[in-house]
Amino acid sequence: MVAKVEEKNLSDWKFLGHSVHCLRIIPEAHKTETNKDKGPAILLIHGFGASTTHWRHNLPVLGEHYEVHALDLLGFGKSSKPGGLPYGGPLWKDQIVAYVKENIGRPTILVGNSLGGYAALASGAALGNESAGVVLLNAAGYFSEDKKPTKGFWATARKTVAGIFLKNAILQRIIFENLRRPSTIKRTLNQVYIDTSNVDDELVEAIRQPSLDSGAFNVFKSVFDPAGPQGRPLDELFAQLKSPLLLLWGNRDPWMNAPGKRATYKRHTPTNTKEVVLDAGHCPHDEVPDQVNSALLEWINQL
DSSP states (O other), rough: OOOOEEEEEOOOETTTTTEEEEEEEEEEEGGGOOOOHHHHHEEOOOTOOOOGGGGGTTHHTTTTTEEEEEEOOOTTTTTTOOTTTSSSSHHHHHHHHHIIIIIIIIIIEEEEEEEEHHHHHHHHHHHHHGGEEEEEESSOOOGGGGGSSSHHHHHHHHHHHHHHHHHHHHHHHHHHHHTTTTHHHHHHHHOOOSSSGGGHHHHHHHHHHHSSSSTTHHHHHOOOOHOOOOOOHHHHHHHHHOOOOEEEEEETTTTHHHHHHHHHHHHHOOOOOOTEESOOSSSSHSSSSHHHHHHHHHHHHTT
């Protein structure tokens, strides 16, 4: 049975003047412990179109043992979706680094899925010794040897949509309207979860509701703009990373070609990187949360 933890919504925090939705869970025991006794903090970072809700099965379990934070990246979830921002890895890296410095203030383990995995790695590299570790769950991103990001779901989606975007504004809107339909969201999730038990109404609504916000369409266009910021290659970030690295792979991910990408990772990640392979799809933290929580806690306890 999961112990009751204190959960706080840090609703007043802003980045670049824009509101950011974030959560903090503090174990009861931490109220009487020093920072040294508490161990590292944990920050959970969602993927494209998702939000803090995607960590629903991880937050309460991890929060029994460690101070756990989760935030909605600008442009997603309940965070602001202002126009004119260069949505992409560099912006979200800066947001995460600022959050760690301003709201946590001590070494933090950065945990990210998909697009959030790339943001976690970039942030971990930028934070240096303030990063206690980085955990990647089927992270997006490209390697220098790819020349440009042409492999994997994220690059394929951008390339496919880009041609349409450059030609027809009406088609842009049609694509966006279709993608945010509940039936489309559920169908997409069913494609990337091997066990679809957790593809429920709560998850579908957590993805759909933010897409109804003013500004959501402009965020969508900006993210898929081929001229938008790509961020640095994964191998450069791995080389800069000073903290321990854990790779949690959903090995049946149809978007990321996980077996092939794992082989590429092995050529570039530090020798002390730990890898755990799970029988899951693109979002193992929500599909097989018990396995992810167990592997993550075991790894942290050995740091």
